[in-house]
Amino acid sequence: MLNTILVVDDQGSVRQLLREYLTEQGFRVLTAADGQEAILVARHDEPDLILLDIMMPRVDGYQFLRQYRQERKTPVIIITAREEETDAVLGLDLGADDYVVKPFRMRELVARIQAVLRRMREAAEKPELLRVGDITLNETMHTVTVRGASVSLTPIEFDLLAVLMRSPGRAFSRAELVDHLLESGFTGLDRTLNVHIRNLRTKIEVDASDPQHIETVFGIGYRFHKP
Numbered sequence: 001m002l003n004t005i006l007v008v009d010d011q012g013s014v015r016q017l018l019r020e021y022l023t024e025q026g027f028r029v030l031t032a033a034d035g036q037e038a039i040l041v042a043r044h045d046e047p048d049l050i051l052l053d054i055m056m057p058r059v060d061g062y063q064f065l066r067q068y069r070q071e072r073k074t075p076v077i078i079i080t081a082r083e084e085e086t087d088a089v090l091g092l093d094l095g096a097d098d099y100v101v102k103p104f105r106m107r108e109l110v111a112r113i114q115a116v117l118r119r120m121r122e123a124a125e126k127p128e129l130l131r132v133g134d135i136t137l138n139e140t141m142h143t144v145t146v147r148g149a150s151v152s153l154t155p156i157e158f159d160l161l162a163v164l165m166r167s168p169g170r171a172f173s174r175a176e177l178v179d180h181l182l183e184s185g186f187t188g189l190d191r192t193l194n195v196h197i198r199n200l201r202t203k204i205e206v207d208a209s210d211p212q213h214i215e216t217v218f219g220i221g222y223r224f225h226k227p
Helices: 012-024 035-045 061-068 085-093 106-125 155-166 174-182 190-204
Strands: 004-008 028-032 049-053 076-080 098-101 129-132 135-138 143-146 149-151 214-217 221-224
Touching (some): 004 035, 028 035, 035 049, 035 061, 085 190, 106 155, 129 155, 155 174
Parallel strands (some): 049 076
Antiparallel strands (some): 135 143
């Protein structure tokens, strides 16, 4: 079965270019001109991955992410024409998995798409059930419960939590964590990792400003608290 990609961009030429190229690469491609249309298309067709422009009329990429992340965990790669790091960080904060900056190389974009989809497949195939303290992570069902309540994580957050929970008490350097995630298709940098850690803490900690699960090991990186 072909993977379905939803391309969301207000420029018709960009939508057409991506539709043609990704179709040639073996994807089924849907398009939307803004976030409002994208919500409707995504609900109806349930794409496997979304390529999302940020600056759009009516409903922009940020607004789309805020709304759609309440409904589904479909991986999202941001496409932005602005090179300010704050744009990408805000998108990651809202649940995006990766970002590319226009103009981008088609080969790089396809590589990132394939990496994210591969990570999703591998996560779905792993039969492990991890329990540490009051957190349970099911890699088969791709679910996480914290203190008995279900928590929604992005694919990167899920993989990051799984790496830490497999070795509670072990201190991972930032470079080690990046290397682990690279095996799953992560294409970010150390500073991007910090954003994902911060987002993960807000979802699993009672008080993200005083984390009891994901501890900072100063001068090294992070570790998952071993009860």
